[in-house]
Amino acid sequence: xxxxxxxxxxxxxxxxxxxxxxxxxxxxxxxxxxxxxxxxxxxxxxxxxxxxxxxxxxxxxxxxxxxxxxxxxxxxxxxxxxxxxxxxxxxxxxxxxxxxxxxxxxxxxxxxxxxxxxxxxxxxxxxxxxxxxxxxxxxxxxxxxxxxxxxxxxxxxxxxxxxxxxxxxxxxxxxxxxxxxxxxxxxxxxxxxxxxxxxxxxxxxxxxxxxxx
Numbered sequence: 001x002x003x004x005x006x007x008x009x010x011x012x013x014x015x016x017x018x019x020x021x022x023x024x025x026x027x028x029x030x031x032x033x034x035x036x037x038x039x040x041x042x043x044x045x046x047x048x049x050x051x052x053x054x055x056x057x058x059x060x061x062x063x064x065x066x067x068x069x070x071x072x073x074x075x076x077x078x079x080x081x082x083x084x085x086x087x088x089x090x091x092x093x094x095x096x097x098x099x100x101x102x103x104x105x106x107x108x109x110x111x112x113x114x115x116x117x118x119x120x121x122x123x124x125x126x127x128x129x130x131x132x133x134x135x136x137x138x139x140x141x142x143x144x145x146x147x148x149x150x151x152x153x154x155x156x157x158x159x160x161x162x163x164x165x166x167x168x169x170x171x172x173x174x175x176x177x178x179x180x181x182x183x184x185x186x187x188x189x190x191x192x193x194x195x196x197x198x199x200x201x202x203x204x205x206x207x208x209x210x211x212x213x
Contacts, residue, residue, distance in 0.1 A: 014043035038172045074103040094123040094132040130163040150186035174203035
């Protein structure tokens with residue numbers, strides 16, 4: 001960031017601010033993260049840099065999610081989605097649709113969240129993106145658990161696991177285990193539930209994923 005500022009290189013500065021803001025968000029420095037990301041966003045609004053703005057909008061939305069401001073997160077994901085649809089970036093659309101679904105689910109609008117997860121699943125299948133499918137299926141399983149349909153949740157979680165067979169995404173595995181534990185508890189399979197939740201707990205602890213812990 002310092003070198004880019006000294007050189008007055010706007011392209012490098014925007015990218016460095018975006019990366020630093022993203023990392024600060026991961027480390028929990030949320031106010032500093034937002035400051036960096038908003039500066040990057042301001043630079044990326046220039047016509048010559050605008051095609052790269054979607055990543056910054058998504059990063060801002062993720063920080064708002066971590067702050068608990070899910071309404072702001074949902075709105076930023078929607079802004080990002082408009083650009084991604086215009087550019088035809090299906091993989092990024094799938095990821096953003098899933099993230100918008102999570103923010104919407106946390107706001108309690110389950111029908112809208114289901115629509116976003118279904119759209120993420122369809123986009124992922126269209127481009128053969130198994131990890132995107134797994135995330136969307138985990139989201140649909142979470143909605144099923146919220147409505148007490150443990151059988152539907154477990155079916156979707158089994159499908160999500162099958163799509164993760166060759167993927168090393170441990171945090172997603174833990175999120176699937178968390179939903180599996182909830183579904184097993186709903187079915188009064190308490191011993192199985194404890195095992196699933198303890199496995200999820202270990203992964204979240206290793207990743208220092210505090211909200212999920």
